[in-house]
Amino acid sequence: xxxxxxxxxxxxxxxxxxxxxxxxxxxxxxxxxxxxxxxxxxxxxxxxxxxxxxxxxxxxxxxxxxxxxxxxxxxxxxxxxxxxxxxxxxxxxxxxxxxxxxxxxxxxxxxxxxxxxxxxxxxxxxxxxxxxxxxxxxxxxxxxxxxxxxxxxxxxxxxxxxxxxxxxxxxxxxxxxxxxxxxxxxxxxxxxxxxxxxxxxxxxxxxxxxxxxxxxxxxxxxxxxxxxxxxxxxxxxxxxxx
Amino acid sequence: xxxxxxxxxxxxxxxxxxxxxxxxxxxxxxxxxxxxxxxxxxxxxxxxxxxxxxxxxxxxxxxxxxxxxxxxxxxxxxxxxxxxxxxxxxxxxxxxxxxxxxxxxxxxxxxxxxxxxxxxxxxxxxxxxxxxxxxxxxxxxxxxxxxxxxxxxxxxxxxxxxxxxxxxxxxxxxxxxxxxxxxxxxxxxxxxxxxxxxxxxxxxxxxxxxxxxxxxxxxxxxxxxxxxxxxxxxxxxxxxxxxxxxxxxxxxxxxxxxxxxxxxxxxxxxxxxxxxxxxxxxxxxxxxxxxxxxxxxxxxxxxxxxxxxxxxxxxxxxxxxxxxxxxxxxxxxxxxxxxxxxxxxxxxxxxxxxxxxxxxxxxxxxxxxxxxxxxxxxxxxxxxxxxxxxxxxxxxxxxxxxxxxxxxxxxxxxxxxxxxxxxxxxxxxxxxxxxxxxxxxxxxxxxxxxxxxxxxxxxxxxxxxxxxxxxxxxxxxxxxxxxxxxxxxxxxxxxxxxxxxxxxxxxxxxx
Numbered sequence: 001x002x003x004x005x006x007x008x009x010x011x012x013x014x015x016x017x018x019x020x021x022x023x024x025x026x027x028x029x030x031x032x033x034x035x036x037x038x039x040x041x042x043x044x045x046x047x048x049x050x051x052x053x054x055x056x057x058x059x060x061x062x063x064x065x066x067x068x069x070x071x072x073x074x075x076x077x078x079x080x081x082x083x084x085x086x087x088x089x090x091x092x093x094x095x096x097x098x099x100x101x102x103x104x105x106x107x108x109x110x111x112x113x114x115x116x117x118x119x120x121x122x123x124x125x126x127x128x129x130x131x132x133x134x135x136x137x138x139x140x141x142x143x144x145x146x147x148x149x150x151x152x153x154x155x156x157x158x159x160x161x162x163x164x165x166x167x168x169x170x171x172x173x174x175x176x177x178x179x180x181x182x183x184x185x186x187x188x189x190x191x192x193x194x195x196x197x198x199x200x201x202x203x204x205x206x207x208x209x210x211x212x213x214x215x216x217x218x219x220x221x222x223x224x225x226x227x228x229x230x231x232x233x234x235x236x237x238x239x240x241x242x
Numbered sequence: 243x244x245x246x247x248x249x250x251x252x253x254x255x256x257x258x259x260x261x262x263x264x265x266x267x268x269x270x271x272x273x274x275x276x277x278x279x280x281x282x283x284x285x286x287x288x289x290x291x292x293x294x295x296x297x298x299x300x301x302x303x304x305x306x307x308x309x310x311x312x313x314x315x316x317x318x319x320x321x322x323x324x325x326x327x328x329x330x331x332x333x334x335x336x337x338x339x340x341x342x343x344x345x346x347x348x349x350x351x352x353x354x355x356x357x358x359x360x361x362x363x364x365x366x367x368x369x370x371x372x373x374x375x376x377x378x379x380x381x382x383x384x385x386x387x388x389x390x391x392x393x394x395x396x397x398x399x400x401x402x403x404x405x406x407x408x409x410x411x412x413x414x415x416x417x418x419x420x421x422x423x424x425x426x427x428x429x430x431x432x433x434x435x436x437x438x439x440x441x442x443x444x445x446x447x448x449x450x451x452x453x454x455x456x457x458x459x460x461x462x463x464x465x466x467x468x469x470x471x472x473x474x475x476x477x478x479x480x481x482x483x484x485x486x487x488x489x490x491x492x493x494x495x496x497x498x499x500x501x502x503x504x505x506x507x508x509x510x511x512x513x514x515x516x517x518x519x520x521x522x523x524x525x526x527x528x529x530x531x532x533x534x535x536x537x538x539x540x541x542x543x544x545x546x547x548x549x550x551x552x553x554x555x556x557x558x559x560x561x562x563x564x565x566x567x568x569x570x571x572x573x574x575x576x577x578x579x580x581x582x583x584x585x586x587x588x589x590x591x592x593x594x595x596x597x598x599x600x601x602x603x604x605x606x607x608x609x610x611x612x613x614x615x616x617x618x619x620x621x622x623x624x625x626x627x628x629x630x631x632x633x634x635x636x637x638x639x640x641x642x643x644x645x646x647x648x649x650x651x652x653x654x655x656x657x658x659x660x661x662x663x664x665x666x667x668x669x670x671x672x673x674x675x676x677x678x679x680x681x682x683x684x685x686x687x688x689x690x691x692x693x694x695x696x697x698x699x700x701x702x703x704x705x706x707x708x709x710x711x712x713x714x715x716x717x718x719x720x721x722x723x724x725x726x727x728x729x730x731x732x733x734x735x736x737x738x739x740x741x742x743x744x745x746x747x748x749x750x751x752x753x
Contacts, residue, residue, distance in 0.1 A: 048654055074658075082656030092651035096669050109665050110656035151651075158656055 001025050002047060002084070002162050002196055007056035008068060009039070009046060016042050017053065018220030024196040024213075026161065029188045031207040031228070032200045033238050034217030040200040043217070044164045047198070048086050049077045060084065061161065082110055085155030085195075089167040091147040093139040099126065099150050100135040106158035118157075125153035129183050145176030149183055156187075162196035169203050181206040204241060208232060216241075269302040269309055272323075272332035274316035277393075278420045279443040280498040281338050282311070293439070293498045294336055297355060300490060301336075304481035305474075316417060317395035317710055320349050323468050333474065335466035338437060340397040341518055348713055350469055352478045353512045354462035355491070357504040360398050361441035361457040364433045365426055366450050372433055374455035379410055382432070387412040391422035391434040391697065395710035397461055398435040414617070414697040415707060420444075421604070425697075427451060428607065430614065439500055446499070460504060462511070462518075483512040536715060539708050540722055546704030547726045553621055553690040553700060554730075558683055560626035565633025570663065572634065573641045583634070590631035595692050599624040603696040621693040629686055636678045640671030680738035684731045701726060 002024045009017035016039045024030045032040045045051040047058055055068035064080050066072050072080075093102050100122055107118035126132055129149040139147055148168055155163050165184065169177035181203060187193045188210050201207060207214060207228055214231040216224040216238050224230075224237035231238040273294065275282045282292040290311065302309035312332045314322050319339070325331040340358070341351055364372045371382060378388055387410055392399040394415040402413055414431060416422045423444045425431040436444075438457050445451045467475050485491040486509045495501040511517065571583035590598070603620035607613050615623065644667050652662035691702035699707070705723040709716050 050650055050653065078656055078658060081654055084654075086651075086654040088647060088651060088654075090645075090647055092645070092647040094648065094651070094666050094670075096673065105652075105665065106655040106657075109652075109661050154655070 001059075001061065002198070003059040004043075004047065005057050005059075007043065007046060007053055007058065009042060009051070009053040011042075016220055017046070019056065020217070020220070020222055021056075022215050022222055022225060024162065024198055026194045026196050027191075029197040029199065029210050029212045031211035031214045032198060032217055033202075033204065033207060033214060033231070033241055035241065038217045039220050040217055041166050044086070044166050044198065044200055048084050048164055049080050050086075078110075082158055083161045085158060085160040085163040087148070087151050087155050087163065087165045087168050089170050091139075091144070091151045091171075093147055093150055093154070095139050098136050098138055099131060099142070102139070102150055103154045103157050106154060110158055121157050121159075122153070125156050126150070128156075128187075129153045143176060144172045145179045148172065148176075148180045152180075152183060152187070156193070156195075160195060162198065165197065165199040165201070167200055167202065169201060169206070177203060177206075181210065185210045202241075204232065204238070214238060266308045267306075269298070269305055269307040269334070270312050270332045271298045271309065271334050271336040272312050272314055272319040273335075273337040274319065275311075275313055276418050276420070277316055277337065278440070280439050280500060293356075293494050293500060294338070296494045296497075297485075297491075298336055300485060300494070301478060301481050304484065305477050316393070317706060320345060320466055320713075323349055323466065333467070333471070334478070338439070338463055339466055340437075341462040341464045342397065342400075344711060344713055345466065346518060348469070349466040350475060351464035351466055351518065352475055353482050353517060354464050354508060355482050355485075356439070356463035356495070356500070357460055357507060357511075358437040358439060358463060359457035359460045359504070360401060360435055361438050362433055362435055362454040363423065363426055363441050363445060363451055364454045365429050366452050367429065368432060369452065369454070372454050375458065377454075378407055378433070381410050388432040389414055389430075391416055391425060391431045393417070393419055393422065393436070394703070394707055396437070397459075398437065399707070400711055401459060402435055413699075415699055415703060416695070416697050423448075423451070424604075430607070439498075442499065479512070483509075486512050536718060539712060539715060539719060542708060543701065543704055543719070543722055543726060546699055546701045547730065549698065549700040550687060550690045551730065553618070553625060553693060553698070554683070554687050557622045557625035557690075558629065558686055560622065561629035561633050561686075562679070564626060564630035565635075566637050566668070568630060568634035569637035569641055572638050574659075574663070587631045587634050590628055591635075595624070595628045595689060596695060598628050599692060599696050602627070617693075617697040620696055621690070621698050624696075625686060625690065625693070628689075629682060632682055633679060636675045636682065637671060639678075640675035641667060643674050644670050676741040677738045680734055680741065684734045684738070687731050687734075688727060 004023070005021050007017050007020040008015065020043060022030070032043065034040055042051065046053045049066060049072065052071070053068045057068060058066040060080060060083055064076060064083065066076070066080065094105065097105065100119065103122035103126055104115070104118040107113040107121055108115060113121075123132070123135070126135060129152055131146060131149055131153070134142060134146065139150070142150065168184070169180050172180060184197070184199070188197060199207070199211070211228050213225060214228050215222050216231060230236055233239065273282050275284070275290065280292055281294045282290055285291045295311070298309045298311070312322070316337060319335045319337060322332045323335065335349070339345070341354065345351070362372070362375055371377065372388070378390065382388060389412045390402060391414040392402055394417050399415060402411065414422070419436060419440050422431065422434045423436070426434050427448055427450055433454065441453060441457070445453060465478055467478070491508070492501055492505070495505060511519065568583045568586055571579045572587070575583065599621065602624040603615065603617060607615070648666055648670065649662055652666040653659065657665065690700050693700055694703035694706070701723060705719055709719050712719065
């Protein structure tokens, strides 16, 4: 479970996040929506420890705790990142590795798992995202949608407690975007994949389908938390985004 | 009226200076002051002195000319005679050039102005080991070869090379007498063979040097001229004879402590009709004068090319490792790491490789007691350090070309920053910089030639050495040397092209 409390983050003198608080449980899909520049991506990067924040705190489970204004201990940061996977808008696959190696990279280099065990895990996840026939392809031989599915498999291969999706379909054409959202939706519905998911996206149709809860971010704060139905109801807090 | 007066004045001035130039034609004599005393060196006031300076002044006066010293590299002085006389041309070579059959053919010599012998100089601490010339024919007590320094292209060089000492002597060639003698003083060379004037000059000024044995194998110092300059040669011969007869030469030589009984024979040779004479030498001193064939020379060049390859192959991997560390420091380090790394790069790129090699080999051992490197070790280290600065810049460009997202994706998976660098960033950066790094490797092949200043005989040094004694093959040797460099570097150039194409076809991503 991820618990974010009163998170404040500045970019220079600009207060990008102004006391954000929300929670996500295992098995839950939370969508973060809001106008461009409202701090959605920054919030995800703070949760993953890629950016420091100035005050507030982030808890993951019982033991992992990031406190604003303090540099987290190296080990805490590593543990946190191993528990919180991230899928980026631009995929960021490693171009010098093939698909299988990309997915194995987390288990092998971050968790120190033996190569054969990592390979078995990687094959399983690649099969799960429908890319079992692309194991030895290079990232630049794949379509954008396929690349993003590899990125999702890569994030899942370290067996995280949560996955953060940062605009996972923004760089894709509608067909590929649908393909990727379907994979995310399948994972969300899979009772064996008990991860907390936080998804930042402008694909509001997908949000309506897959999100258990919608948080609307405005002026650096969560201005609404509730179901997609409530959020997108006529005159609702997210209706202006449509 | 004023204007006309001005013109007349100008005309007088022009006529005047032309007249002066005609009256005071220069005698341009080529020398290499780096060779040092007692030939040409600077006194305490910074003025050039030496027995050859005084001899040149005397000769110029006798010829009704003004003496003009023109400096050049010692082993290239004869080639200066081939240049058209002008700003950089010379009329004669006057710098301890020995009478040699091969040189005599191309640059006819005057009568001798000095009779030298070859002297064996050692450190006093070596007196028990190197008791004389004969000791050089045995290995040292520890079973290693004697390291003996000689001036490249000198008769001492030819003499030591031709003696059957290949199994007991490691010959170190250097273009600078003072440097070689300094290395004997520092006990970094076991001995050096020098002409008696230089030997006595340096031994007298040092507390730690001595002559190991009686000097042997006498020869003549002569002045080299252009083949067509018969008249100049005759004038010089007359002036030399006059100087011997009148005692002027003796006065000059006594001033520098150079007069000895050998010089009593100068007059005989100055007047003897059968000049040049056959060199007098005992059987054991005989220099092998049978001209080597081209095949033998190519074999020698090939062996030296082996050293060039060895230096390149050992120093470049070191340069790559050092360069990568420095580049990582510059790109990812805190300010207190970035700053010294930047200084390292700029300092090494901003100073010549030659100077750096000098520093590593000659100065570091003086600064750090107990720190001693063989020439090859110093060469490898010097080249590696110099090229690491260039490689650091290549890698820095490569690292900066990797999108920030790659590092973030690796960190987001839970890799430590060091693992992310090792597994994700560096492999990609290295692939990007393969073409420029390959180009640098080619450049390094050629830069190994600078190592000749620290006594390493690589391809260029060997070429210089060989052409000094085989001037009839000067063009052939140049072509073979160039060909060998090309043979070494062209496959690498092809490799660089291959990688460039591969990068282009994969849209910047390397497969």
